[in-house]
Amino acid sequence: GAANAPDRVPEQRGPQCELLPFLETAISSLINCDETSWAGQLASGFGFESSDLRLARAMEMVASGHHREALSELRAAPQPPPLDVAAAEAAEGGDVERLLQSLSTQCSSRISLYCRRRMVFFSVSRAIGMDYCEVSQVDIGELLDRLLSPQPYVADMVLCRSLLACYPRPLNKAALAQVLASRFLRSTLGPGAREWPEDKLDEFVSLLGSSQEQLGDAALCRIPNFRQSSAAEDGKVFGMLPTPEEEGRAGPSERAELEDAAPPGSEASIPLRGLDPEGQEELPFECEVEVLIMAYHAYVQACREQSIGELLRFLRDRVDLYLDRRRFPLLVRLLVAIPEYHAMEYMFGHLVHHGRLDLLLELGRGKQDSCAAARKTALAVALVRYLQDHFPRNLELLVQVHLCFNMEAQLACLLEHKAQKLVHGLGRKWERICSESGEEQLIMCLSLYLQCSRFFLQGKRYQRHFIANECAALISLQLKAVQIHLAASLQEQQNAKREAPEEGGPDAPGAAASASLPEVSLGSGGAKAE
Known part of the structure; x- marks a missing residue:
């Protein structure tokens, strides 16, 4: 009935009550699309006072730094909502986030997307030091790039994921993949670069949702050797980028689609010509390995077996170069981060033949969390199986591996079998x-x-x-x-030797000679020999 309609003023009567659900839905949809001005015109055209619209405008004003005006308008409303006094006082002290949260809890579930977007945009503005009003006007690629700066593995991945989830405009996943790949590459090249933890790497890759494969392709395009290898194998360039012939046949708008994916002047704006193998410098080996690891995680999350196979084939050829440069720690890094032990067991052989298996055994001596411990156990089992198949006689090496990885139970069974x-x-x-x-x-x-x-x-x-x-x-x-x-x-043999001369008698050939030998002193101790 009319008495149960919370968003309608008492003057509303008659057939207009039948339109209330449709009117509320229309206003909420406009609010969720950030069209509060159109929502206001629609409400005023029907003489409808919407509490959701009033609260949405108040949240926008509070986030923009005008919390006093917002509170004044709310108090002057025909049906003022209950305000949190403590949150209002905190806003006077500069903590407006608490007031935003208080206002969002009073909104209906119909505009929950709008409330969440306002909270996320406010958090983004504080995180990157940008004015709140500018956040909604800036391209999503630039916002994401600034959130991930300077090092993505210490960035707030939850905030990045929330920004992508509630962004009001359609997302260009190909452009975002280029942004993420560029930021990841810079994190491995710049100062303070380090190995990515596995959990952080999974969070980073999952930012693209179901389009992780595009991130893997964009990352591997930064490795000229990989593109050349894939082009020689498949007759085309691997990944989402077109071949030079296709790029030449494409129209200007198609060629500019990826070049203009990132905002002008942004670090993430990488034209296609910058990815050409002939014009791109080779990455350092450490950076190259991290890119390969990240691409592997992206393909695993995307369940792309073919892409994983191509990556592993390239890696097998690339390992020879690492060995020539004696970069054995890179092999250990790959074995730890890419658990494809059946396809990568040849790396165990390289470490054994070059006497650098100790680099891998050091991992077993350190303390690690539960996830890393499970990965370490799988690595140890694969290593033991390889050694048993290829070095079964080297029991000392097998014992050393078991003890380093705390595999005493398996070692006991091995020793019993031997x-x-x-x-x-x-x-x-x-x-x-x-x-x-x-x-x-x-x-x-x-x-x-x-x-x-x-x-x-x-x-x-x-x-x-x-x-x-x-x-x-x-x-x-x-x-x-x-x-x-x-x-x-032995005693019988010695007795037989002593009895042999006695049986011969004094006429034996050796008897006369032995009898004629003089006694010879063996030193001051007085010992003598006959």
């Missing part, structure tokens, strides 16, 4: 067991069983611990029997 192989290799022939090589193998088996027993105990795998101890005890008995047998055999 011990069992040695035991089966001995066979059942007593002559083979009772030999020097057999004794050495038994000693090795005993050591392996004792070590795996200790690691099983640390992992609280008590049954396996008891089994390993039992095997070690049996090996000890066998080893003792072999040692007794070898000692007895």
Whole structure:
């Protein structure tokens, strides 16, 4: 009924009540499109007093720095809304954000998009030091570029995502991809550059929503070698940019679409000719690796398997150059950030052959968070599997890797398996067991069983611990029997040597010669030899 319509003044009567829902919807739609002037004309044409329109105008005035005028108009309204006294006092002290939040809570849900946009624009104006009235007039690319300056990995990604979500005009995702790629590239080249954490990289890539692939393409276009490699492989330039022939056939408006994507004079304004491989300088290796990692994350979020495959193929060819320059830390960085271990296991081999696997093992010794620890475990499992396939005899290296990555439980199983192989290799022939090589193998088996027993105990795998101890005890008995047998055999050989001259008698050929030898002193100790 008319008594339940909160946005209608008491003078409104008759058929006009039937138009109220449609009128409120129309006014709210205009407000959400930032057309408050048209909404005001529509409301005045029907003699309708909209509380949403009144609050929207008040929020605009407060955000623009005119909070006193806004509060005066609200108090003078026919139906003044309840005002937060504490928020009004805070606005007098310079904290107008609290007053904005208070006003937005009084608006209906129909203009929630407008309220959110006003709050975001106000936060953006404070973050980049720009006047609030200018924020809505500036291109989204420039706003995003300034929010991500000087280093994107310390920027407020939540604010950037909110700005993209509530921006009133359609977004040119290709232009935004160029802006993000340029800002990322500058973050790896400028002062204070460092490796991007994985969580920050995922946040940065997710700014484009479902268009992450365009960000990966725009980033890889900064690597001339990648564009040349892709062009040679596919017969065209990889990514969203046209080939030079297509660019020449395109009209002026089409050629200028990407060149004018960023505002004039902005750092993000990169013309197509600046991306030409012949005219672009090669990136430093560290910067190139970070760009590849970022592009990989973009393709993963976009679920682009073909693009990931092309990136990995380029990386395999590029690693040879890193090895020639002895940039082994770059291989470690790639292995840590790109978990495509099946396609990148050749990097393990390079590190082993060049004796630089210690760079990778240092990662296992440091303390990391849960996410990094899970990634580290996957890396360790892949490394162990590679070493077992390609270096199965290098037990010392396998043990070192397991211990560095805190894989004692897996190491115990490995040592037990090695011990069992040695035991089966001995066979059942007593002559083979009772030999020097057999004794050495038994000693090795005993050591392996004792070590795996200790690691099983640390992992609280008590049954396996008891089994390993039992095997070690049996090996000890066998080893003792072999040692007794070898000692007895040695004693028999020595006795046989001593008895051989006695059996020959004094007429033996060596007897006369030995009898004629004089006694020779062996020093001041008085020891003599015959």
